[in-house]
Amino acid sequence: MRIYLDNNATTIVDRRVKDAMMPFFVEKFGNPNSLHSFASDTHPALKCAMGQLYNGINANQKDDIIITSCATESNNWVLKSIYFDHILNSEKNHIITSEVEHPSIIAVCKFLESLGVEVTYLPVNSQGIVEVATLENAITDKTALVSIMWANNETGMIFPIKEMAQLCQAKGVLFHTDAVQAVGKLKVNVSDVPVDYLSFSAHKFHGPKAVGGLFIRQGKRISPLMHGGEHMGGLRSGTLNVAGIVGMGYALEIANRYIAYEDKSIRYLRDKLEDALLDIPDVFIIGDRANRTPNTVLASIKGVEGESMLWDLNRSNIAASTGSACASEDLESNPIMEAIGADLDLAHTAVRFSLSRFTTEAEIDFVIEKTNEAVKRLRAISSSYAYTPKNHKSEL
Amino acid sequence: MAFEDLIGGSIWDEYSQKVQDLMNNPQNQGEITEEDAERIGGKLIVADFGAESCGDAVRLYWVVEEKTNIIKEAKFKSFGCGTAIASSDTMIQLCKGKTVDEAVKITNIDVEHAMRDNPDTPAVPPQKMHCSVMSYDVIKKAAGQYKGVDAESFETEIIVCECARVTLGTLQEVIKLNDLKTIEQITDYTKAGAFCKSCIRPGGHEEKEYYLVDILADVRAEMEQERLKNIADGIVTGTTTATFADMTIVQKLKKTEEVIDEFIRPMLIMDGGNIEIIDIKQERANIDVYMRYMGACVGCASSSTGTLFAIENTLKEKLDENIRVLPI
Numbered sequence: 001m002r003i004y005l006d007n008n009a010t011t012i013v014d015r016r017v018k019d020a021m022m023p024f025f026v027e028k029f030g031n032p033n034s035l036h037s038f039a040s041d042t043h044p045a046l047k048c049a050m051g052q053l054y055n056g057i058n059a060n061q062k063d064d065i066i067i068t069s070c071a072t073e074s075n076n077w078v079l080k081s082i083y084f085d086h087i088l089n090s091e092k093n094h095i096i097t098s099e100v101e102h103p104s105i106i107a108v109c110k111f112l113e114s115l116g117v118e119v120t121y122l123p124v125n126s127q128g129i130v131e132v133a134t135l136e137n138a139i140t141d142k143t144a145l146v147s148i149m150w151a152n153n154e155t156g157m158i159f160p161i162k163e164m165a166q167l168c169q170a171k172g173v174l175f176h177t178d179a180v181q182a183v184g185k186l187k188v189n190v191s192d193v194p195v196d197y198l199s200f201s202a203h204k205f206h207g208p209k210a211v212g213g214l215f216i217r218q219g220k221r222i223s224p225l226m227h228g229g230e231h232m233g234g235l236r237s238g239t240l241n242v243a244g245i246v247g248m249g250y251a252l253e254i255a256n257r258y259i260a261y262e263d264k265s266i267r268y269l270r271d272k273l274e275d276a277l278l279d280i281p282d283v284f285i286i287g288d289r290a291n292r293t294p295n296t297v298l299a300s301i302k303g304v305e306g307e308s309m310l311w312d313l314n315r316s317n318i319a320a321s322t323g324s325a326c327a328s329e330d331l332e333s334n335p336i337m338e339a340i341g342a343d344l345d346l347a348h349t350a351v352r353f354s355l356s357r358f359t360t361e362a363e364i365d366f367v368i369e370k371t372n373e374a375v376k377r378l379r380a381i382s383s384s385y386a387y388t389p390k391n392h393k394s395e396l
Numbered sequence: 397m398a399f400e401d402l403i404g405g406s407i408w409d410e411y412s413q414k415v416q417d418l419m420n421n422p423q424n425q426g427e428i429t430e431e432d433a434e435r436i437g438g439k440l441i442v443a444d445f446g447a448e449s450c451g452d453a454v455r456l457y458w459v460v461e462e463k464t465n466i467i468k469e470a471k472f473k474s475f476g477c478g479t480a481i482a483s484s485d486t487m488i489q490l491c492k493g494k495t496v497d498e499a500v501k502i503t504n505i506d507v508e509h510a511m512r513d514n515p516d517t518p519a520v521p522p523q524k525m526h527c528s529v530m531s532y533d534v535i536k537k538a539a540g541q542y543k544g545v546d547a548e549s550f551e552t553e554i555i556v557c558e559c560a561r562v563t564l565g566t567l568q569e570v571i572k573l574n575d576l577k578t579i580e581q582i583t584d585y586t587k588a589g590a591f592c593k594s595c596i597r598p599g600g601h602e603e604k605e606y607y608l609v610d611i612l613a614d615v616r617a618e619m620e621q622e623r624l625k626n627i628a629d630g631i632v633t634g635t636t637t638a639t640f641a642d643m644t645i646v647q648k649l650k651k652t653e654e655v656i657d658e659f660i661r662p663m664l665i666m667d668g669g670n671i672e673i674i675d676i677k678q679e680r681a682n683i684d685v686y687m688r689y690m691g692a693c694v695g696c697a698s699s700s701t702g703t704l705f706a707i708e709n710t711l712k713e714k715l716d717e718n719i720r721v722l723p724i
């Protein structure tokens with residue numbers, strides 16, 4: 001048995017989703033933009049999938065939901081097109097984001113900075129979220145865009161997106177949210193939350209990899225990043241990923257059906273795991289659990305370095321993470337720990353468990369047992385818990 | 397490199413079997429108390445290196461017999477990833493039974509080699525090499541404590557790249573001798589900068605006192621100064637060791653004029669002609685001397701044949717094989 005608790009990195013594709021995608025590889029392989037029956041074969045399923053996406057986030061028919069190759073593309077698109085459309089040759093020159101965004105936001109901001117754009121990276125509080133007042137103070141009349149994530153991938157902490165979107169709306173500043181960790185896990189309703197742009201990604205809600213989307217509110221269109229043919233109304237060229245779109249639409253519909261289940265049963269399992277972690281001395285959990293996506297817990301285990309924890313868990317066939325999947329080859333500490341102002345000694349001790357609707361109680365019980373064993377073993381080796389002779393002063 | 401880099405592998409796949417086994421089952425992990433030391437019959441030394449805030453910390457325990465300076469027992473505790481634990485464990489194994497003076501000679505390279513499954517395959521991936529450096533540093537720390545001296549005193553040279561143990565002196569010498577121009581070349585020649593990469597430029601995993609980019613820039617600047625000075629000295633004394641090709645344009649022009657004055661102009665003037673040098677350009681391997689005929693030479697039939705060859709051959713012989721003379 002292998003146990004997968006790294007669902008914030010990617011998820012298993014729901015079998016029903018896979019089955020729905022299968023016909024579009026061989027039987028119905030046509031290019032939807034051609035003029036013949038092979039093309040028409042794909043149209044009903046595509047229309048249906050687009051409908052599922054619009055319904056899934058409660059978008060208006062007049063809004064756009066443009067299919068992209070991933071959320072990284074969606075994020076790049078918004079930031080770069082805002083630069084071209086609203087900053088270059090304009091009075092505005094300022095973008096606001098947060099310190100804890102995904103690299104697909106941070107790295108683009110760094111790139112835009114190299115082109116002369118001013119970027120403010122808002123700090124988070126000890127809960128790991130940006131406060132509305134912090135945002136309000138940062139907005140100036142030069143601000144072209146605010147981009148703040150809906151929920152954080154590492155902590156699961158949910159940001160006050162509705163208030164922030166309303167604030168930006170009132171101030172006439174465009175607002176984008178990276179909702180990758182929210183869509184399919186939380187109720188995301190763009191008719192209630194006045195965001196202008198919203199990114200999401202199918203593989204985070206049991207859909208296929210390499211297909212994502214960007215919601216663009218009516219009247220807030222931006223220039224395309226991918227120029228080419230007339231696909232997606234000319235906004236995003238490239239022959240449509242028919243199977244991917246079909247899979248993403250269906251995956252979102254199914255995921256939304258499970259939101260109540262996840263909020264109750266997966267939250268229960270997550271809390272059970274979290275309580276067990278808290279029973280271990282010197283374990284510290286990041287962020288109030290009531291304000292987190294119900295599947296995520298980020299724990300700091302004093303004296304246990306993150307990679308060695310993953311090593312021991314992996315030996316027990318348990319998959320977890322020390323942070324962003326993109327950074328797992330990296331030697332550096334988990335940036336979120338620094339951002340929330342945690343004790344420096346804890347910077348390398350973060351372990352993230354992220355569950356899904358496929359997680360079972362038996363799995364969680366096993367994970368609790370193995371985590372305890374790993375902590376015990378690694379702390380026995382750890383210098384943080386080592387004997388110090390009376391006359392020894394531990395300097396650097 | 398490109399193919400290898402496109403889909404990142406797991407760093408764990410690059411750990412040797414020995415590293416993996418030691419991570420799973422360290423042999424020398426533990427602590428030694430004062431009572432233990434007394435029983436074993438030696439002095440307890442406890443040294444710390446690294447910091448949890450940096451991701452790696454190790455504590456070393458030694459019991460040293462004072463009569464013989466032999467390390468009778470050794471143990472470690474470590475906060476760190478698998479390679480840090482395995483390196484610490486190996487380091488302890490290498491210390492045991494040695495004298496303190498022998499132990500300070502153990503380097504991170506020795507530790508890494510001891511963890512290899514076969515002699516030609518590194519035990520850890522490049523970015524984990526610095527874990528073994530810590531083992532080396534903590535030994536120096538312990539030895540310093542035992543002898544009552546500063547740990548730095550065991551290091552007679554300045555080490556710039558700790559992973560590959562490359563000294564400042566070596567780097568300066570290699571850059572000069574091989575005329576190295578890029579960081580990649582330095583890494584190819586010395587392995588400096590091939591591992592954790594902290595020493596290449598500021599902003600890496602660790603803060604350094606010396607960075608390869610600065611060393612390269614300094615040495616290159618020094619080489620350039622030396623080159624100019626040599627040429628200048630050579631021209632003044634007439635015993636130049638610098639070749640014509642190495643000279644600056646101004647120097648080349650002067651030198652060419654000298655040769656023309658001595659060997660060519662007198663003949664041309666006898667026939668009522670002359671030449672004037674317009675420019676000298678380095679064209680890949682060639683040195684092109686642009687000149688203009690004056691007086692009787694203009695329109696002379698031989699100016700594009702015999703005379704031209706004579707001028708070119710004289711310059712070739714006296715200055716450089718690769719000179720081409722181009723009349724305009």
Ligand SMILES: Cc1ncc(COP(=O)(O)O)c(C=O)c1O
Pocket residue numbers: 008009069070071072073102104149151152153178180181200201202210211212325
């Ligand atoms: C918050 C967040 N934004 C963006 C992404 C990138 O998504 P994708 O893999 O679709 O590019 C991720 C996934 O790692 C994420 O967690």
